[in-house]
Amino acid sequence: MNNLRNYLFGSALCGALFLSLNISAQTVTATQADPPKNWHQLDLKKDGFYGISLNNAYNFLKGKKSKTIVVATIDSGIDTTQTDLKSILWVNPKEIPGNGKDDDHNGYVDDVHGWDFLGGPGGKVDYTETTEEVREYNRLKPKYEALTAAPAGDEKGYAYWLKVKSVHDATVAKSSGELQQMGSMMNALMVTSGYIKRELKLSPSATFVKADLDKITTTANDTVMQSKGVWSSMFDQINGDNSKVIKEVSEYQAKLDNDVNPNLSARKKIVGDDPDVQDGKPYGNNVLKNPDASHGTGVAGLIGAVRGNGYGIDGVADNVRIMSIKAVPNGDEYDKDIANAIRYAVDNGARIINMSFGKKISPHKDWVDAAFKYAAAKDVLLVQASGNDNEDMDVKPQYPNDTFADGSATDADNVVCVGASGSKVDENLAATFSNYGKKNVDVFAPGAKVTSIDADAEFNTADGTSFASPITAGIAALVLEYYPNLSAKQLKQVILASATPLTGTMVLKPGSKTDKVDFTTLCKTGGIVNAYKAVQLASKLKGERK
16 A cells, blocks of 8 residues: 555645645745656666666667566556557466456456456455555454453464554554545645636636646736645646546545545455455456556556557566556555465466555465565566655565565565665655665665556656556566576576665655765665666576576
């Protein structure tokens, strides 16, 4: 959840809006010019933006043959009709589309492009969930709520309850406060949009975009200028028209309300399984395009959107097939779904799996750990977002992670954890929202004001380690296309070794407006991913793939 919905929202957005609501009568807050929409692919030396030097990488690879690589995205689903994606979707070669049969006998009926582990009979999808700490709190509450000390023999269980309760109470308090703010925000958006429409002489049902605000220059009406300031701030955060902004705010309200007033029966009613029982029985459906497929569509686009077609964006990798697996709702993912999603991807030929999600509690971490190990045994690279809570993951871990519960590993050879960076070498190079950690975050990648495709032929510019992760997965795919004999371990080594340590580059510590740190203290490599250096390094290695 932290990477799925919070990549657009949170305290920063609330702050931006309320700053706008309080601006002086005829002042619109100055905003920093947006970087180019393809800045994440540019080269620092040539273009002045700290992208991944993708053009240099393709120049290096010119004339070389590539091999198609399957990349799985465990996410919110995907728009399978998106112009930039439909020709690069993975197609299950053993499945006959639409015949209602499990042709390849893998337990999944008509899994042509992937699978939805949040699906149920009749094409229904459980896409609105609460956080894991809320679910766990309510599950454990009957057993532990009345206790003041650990029962004999259940010390471990009681300690876990105390952790869950602490995280739950903090989450509910935060969500309650934000929910109150969001109510005021929604009211303000509805009122101010009315003033904007009247000033632009639009009908009540019409929509407007950021460019339309430029038509409002000077006016004696202070309220109109304040309304312009409000919508300027909103459009800086959310790409699209005013109706999309209101829709996104409404969805975030619903997410917050589900923390405070949780619907704990949706999973059972829609999916029908027990998420606390890993019994091997099949569940889900093949519905990949659903109301919250926006995030997964953007993630897939960054990895492999068709290059050079004059539409949308160019993906990082030029010869991939995207396997879409829905396991992430508007809320926290279930451990059972993530474990099964990883295994599905591995069993169906994915060489790389992107995971742009995370949470604070993992009740069945052993299931996910086992899936991580399964991927390693099958030589599959896992790339995951570090999270958007500007926290030190060495102190406050996010889940899933490769510090295994059984103590067998603290840094898996096939897992890359990615933080988010900005477009310029200045104090904001480390994105203010990004999680970090010298031990548990491997590398940073572009993740601030990154533009990708969206569902329904739209585009989206957003912040989030959710976007830094697929950019990194795209580099891994590009390397593997041209050097397919590299093992997952070697692929990780290439990604990390090609990130030049930014020693002496002082940046604001994520979450702070004053505390500066050396960039090298924020992740293991101390650097930012670079496609050009990655393919150069890969060209010098002898593949170890078995």
